[in-house]
Amino acid sequence: MEWKKIINAVAPVLGTALGGPMAGAAVKIIAGAVLGDENASEQQVTEAVMQGLSPEALVKLREADNAFKVRMRELDIDLAKLNAATEQAYLSDVQDARQSHGGSLGVFWLGIAILLTFAGVMVAVLWGGYALLVSPDPIKDESMKAIVSALIGTVVGYVAANAQQVVGYFFGSSKGSADKTDALAAAVRGVGQR
Numbered sequence: 001m002e003w004k005k006i007i008n009a010v011a012p013v014l015g016t017a018l019g020g021p022m023a024g025a026a027v028k029i030i031a032g033a034v035l036g037d038e039n040a041s042e043q044q045v046t047e048a049v050m051q052g053l054s055p056e057a058l059v060k061l062r063e064a065d066n067a068f069k070v071r072m073r074e075l076d077i078d079l080a081k082l083n084a085a086t087e088q089a090y091l092s093d094v095q096d097a098r099q100s101h102g103g104s105l106g107v108f109w110l111g112i113a114i115l116l117t118f119a120g121v122m123v124a125v126l127w128g129g130y131a132l133l134v135s136p137d138p139i140k141d142e143s144m145k146a147i148v149s150a151l152i153g154t155v156v157g158y159v160a161a162n163a164q165q166v167v168g169y170f171f172g173s174s175k176g177s178a179d180k181t182d183a184l185a186a187a188v189r190g191v192g193q194r
Contacts, residue, residue: 003049010058011065013072026068033057033064111166118159125155 007030008015017026031040034048034057053061129152132139139145 003046006049006053007061010053011061011068013069014061014065017068029064029068030061033060114166115163118163122156122159125152 004015004018007018011030014026014030017023027042027045028038030049031045032038034045034053048057129148132148133145139148
């Protein structure tokens with residue numbers, strides 16, 4: 001189980017803060033409650049939480065959560081809206097980048113060059129692997145055959161994943177993915193309007 005899920009179960013306000021721009025402050029508060037040292041690193045906090053929290057640490061963590069909740073109310077900060085606004089800003093940046101560069105002829109040719117390079121590398125590796133495996137003097141060592149086969153599989157997987165990103169950038173992704181993105185954006189907007 002991830003340590004942030006544990007924190008979210010014990011101290012939900014601090015857990016919510018961990019998912020947004022207030023994460024640094026939340027880690028300091030959790031470190032103070034769990035380790036007694038606000039300057040402890042996130043790694044130290046993670047290890048302490050994953051090892052199990054003592055009853056005293058649980059009480060301190062809940063007290064810190066309540067104090068943080070009160071402070072957020074005093075400052076009129078809604079963590080859910082803040083996190084949603086941050087997510088919406090990220091989505092807007094991605095959409096703006098596509099709109100800004102989507103019609104650029106230079107970006108189009110860069111995409112074509114990337115796809116052609118990937119295709120060339122894939123053809124070369126596949127041909128080279130095939131040539132090694134079926135040459136007149138075939139590889140007799142079984143481990144070398146496994147290495148060549150693994151190399152071919154790795155290169156094909158890498159090329160396919162990166163080519164998919166390039167194609168997705170230019171032509172968009174599947175209809176289901178587009179619907180899911182639209183639903184996510186609508187949900188984020190709905191939270192932001194509450």
